[in-house]
Amino acid sequence: MEDQEIEKVSKLSCKFHGDFLLDESPVTFEDSSSLQEAARTARPWRRAGRSGEGVAAKLVRQISVRLIQEAQRALEDFSELKMRYNDLLKSRTVQQFQKIIKHIKRFMIFCYEFELGFQRSLATKLPAIRGGGEDEAELAEILKKRASCPFNSTSLNQWLECTEREVSTLESIVQLMPNTQVLPSQNHMYKETGRVRNALLFVFTALDSSDQFLTDLQKHLEGSASGRNSQDPEMDKWYLSKDLHKAIIQKARLFSHFAKANQGKDDIRFFAVGLTDRFKRSTIYCFEDGLLVSDDYVPPSEPEALTGQSLSQQCAAAVLHASTGSAQHHRIQSGGL
Incomplete structure (x- = not known):
């Protein structure tokens, strides 16, 4: 220089x-x-060190990504379930049956409660694992417990699919009775039957049957779940039985033909409702002036137009048969489907 x-x-x-x-x-x-020479000597060592550290960090990230993706899928499953049961609640058929609404809302509440707990666990564990305070095995255990409890994705989706199928089945049966007004609850039943001289109601009696899977969900949230496996959501469903389904459809068609034959009469109305009843799966109620006079009325096999008086006489015959054990009226039988 x-x-x-x-x-x-x-x-x-x-x-x-x-x-x-x-x-x-x-x-x-x-x-x-x-210091130049020392810096030149140290530079290759630092580069090698950084390369080794990168391999180790990459391996850790691969393990974390796998678990985080599994956790993300679980959260996405709950979001998809939420969209499905919200769409189901908007269905006209569901709105017509409060028993179905009750089951879906219970399912919604249980899923929401479990999802909140699951999110809290993730919010606690993930920062601790990233900070090195806990091992990734903690996250793996959370995911494993979820997969083995009643709130696993397979069981939740299966229950919702069953409910969707039940709603579709109800919709197809209701469509067989175009001259029939569907009432959403028992309170509506008493209100409407009190407004007309005579009323016949097609009663779906299977809608209030106990749902063991919902009970299993509730017990798990309460921490009182037993060690047994949760019941299959499809177990003992009325709409999965071909014989019961066929019998209900036959009765619905008979009811519909009778309603059509008496369409336009001011003193006779036809309704459908979902209730709990001693009869299996379906029956027909006969009301007179708001009072139940028969809980197992059977319309004639051949459609015929009746007056309010003749319908009342048939219902009265049913009451007489039930109380005295006298000869059975040809339009009344001793048991529902």
């Missing part, structure tokens, strides 16, 4: 920042130049 350059360089000051502890901290350009 020329004299002028040397003079300028001599006025320079230096300050070092790095990962190495130096014997002396250089403050001039000349002092810092003496």
Whole structure:
């Protein structure tokens, strides 16, 4: 360097920042130049070190991504379930049967409660694992418990699929009775039957049957679940029995033909409702002036137009038969389907 350059360089000051502890901290350009060889020697070692650290970090991230993706899928499953049961609640058929609404809302509440607990667990464990305070096995255990409890994705989806199928089956049966008004509850039944001289109701009696799977969900949330496996959501469903389904359809068609034959009469109305009853799966109620006079009325096999008086006489015959054990009326039988 020329004299002028040397003079300028001599006025320079230096300050070092790095990962190495130096014997002396250089403050001039000349002092810092003496570290050049050491820096060159250390540089390949630092590069090798960083490469090794990257491999280890990459391996840890691969394990974390696998578990995090599984946790994310679980949360997405709950979101999809939420959309499905909200759509189901908007169905006209569901709105017509409060028993179905009750079951779906119980399912919604249980899923929401479990999802909140699951989210809290993830919110606690994930930061702890990332910070090194806990092992990833903690997250794996959370996911394993969820997969083995009643709130696993397979069982929840299966229950919802069963409910969707039940709603579809109800819809197809209701469509067989176009001249029939569907009442959503027992209160509506008493209100409507009190407004007309005579009323016949097609009663779906299977809608309030106990749902063991919902009970299993509730017990799990309460911490009182037994060690047994949760009941299959499809077990003992009326709409899965071909014989029962066929019998209900036959009765619905008979009811519909009778309603059509008496369409337009002011003193006779036809309804359908979902209730709990001693009869299996379906029956027909006969009301007179708001009072139940028969809980197992059977319309004639051949459609015929009747007056309110003749219908009342048939219902009265049913009451007489039930109380005295007298000869059975040809339109009344002793048991529902």
